[in-house]
Amino acid sequence: MHRIFGMPVASVYPLYVQKLERKGRTQAELDEVIRWLTGFTDAEIAGHLAAQTTFQDFFAAAHLNPHADLITGVICGVRVEHIEDPLMQKIRYLDKLVDELYKGKPMEKVLRMPVGA
Structure with a gap:
């Protein structure tokens, strides 16, 4: 099992926020990406962060x-x-979305919205 599977999402979340804020993006945009990917509400995200939910349990509860x-695309060289492991793929999906926000992609593209939607 990968070490990250047992890591609390709350331990990585502030790092995502810091990374994005360095490029003028916001915590609200990060939360929007997480809502889109997982189907969680803001309250559910906050609950998982407060409960120190592991990545494994976080994505087990998500509705992808x-x-x-x-x-x-490529994240961490892959x-x-x-990615064959379903959980690792979900974690890397989140990493990729955060990376795209960081690189300045418009939210519509990050959230894979159809053209003209």
Whole structure:
């Protein structure tokens, strides 16, 4: 089992916020990405952070967005669409979305919204 599976999401969340804020993005945008990917409400996200929910339990409780398979590209040197472990793939989906926000992509593109939606 990968070490990150047992790591609390709350231990990584502030690092995501700091990373995004350095580029003028916001915690609200991070939460929007998490809501889109997981189906959680803001209250559910806050609850998971407060409860120190592990990545394994966090994604076990999530209702992954049906368009998550549109998340492609390289993160940590690996193509996310080729990751075989389902949990690791979900974690890397989140990493990829955060990375795209960090790089300045418009939210519509980050959230894989169809053109003209």
